Amino acid sequence: MASEHQLLLSDFLAESEMLLDSMVRSRDSLRACPSDRAALRELSRDAHTLRGILMMVELPALRDLACRLDEAVGALRRDEGRSPEDALRLVDETVKALAGMQRAPATQGRGHVPARAEMRGHQAVPLARSRTVLVVDDSRTVLRVVQRALEGAGLRALTANTMAAAVDAISREQPALILLDLSIAEQDAGALLRRLCRDGVFHRIPVVLFSNQPETLLRAAAKRLGAAGHLRKTGDAREIVAAVSAHLEKPARASGGA
Incomplete structure (x- = not known):
């Protein structure tokens, strides 16, 4: 295996x-x-x-x-x-x-493994309770790195590499948070965010945009698309988990506005 x-x-x-x-x-x-x-x-x-x-x-x-x-x-x-x-x-x-x-x-030996999502030290990032996070990105590498980081912290991570796969995943079970690649969101003109806004089943799921864009541009995109927040791409597991945990602990609100 x-x-x-x-x-x-x-x-x-x-x-x-x-x-x-x-x-x-x-x-x-x-x-x-x-x-x-x-x-x-x-x-x-x-x-x-x-x-x-x-x-x-x-x-x-x-x-x-x-x-x-x-x-x-x-x-x-x-x-x-x-x-x-x-x-x-x-x-x-x-x-x-x-x-x-x-x-x-x-x-390429173990020292050249192209993976950064490893927890540093032994102190876990505290989470109030285990939650399911849907990660949507068109890169299998990014999905695997983020999934490993979240699961290593006790979260359940679902992955999707297209908007259609994301909608299908949401229809089968409701995640507590969606981590959405900005390029996918923009390519589909915020289609998923609009669906989350208009569909009564999904409207309580916060959507966090995920990108390597500069902070100012990413913040502006999150506001424009109506996302609940944003997160810059990083391979540091502690940063990923800490950011996701912070969003999970916020009071629930709809993405995409009222």
């Missing part, structure tokens, strides 16, 4: 392989046509996704590279007259780093 480490590593490598292929296609399209806005949007999405995943895992060098790539592509999107060379150079560096990981997954 595969260990938790092997499962996490497999998820991370599979996701990085898909991102690698997509970024190569976008890079080649932009080299051929620097004004290709569709390729730039796709590259921006991939860079942001990679950055989000790497906020959850213990690969500092690659995480720093992904952050610089995300920022460079974001600057390129904001300035249509900007040369794409700096961003494409960072794409090449990122592709090289990811390809290197793909070539040698078997050589």
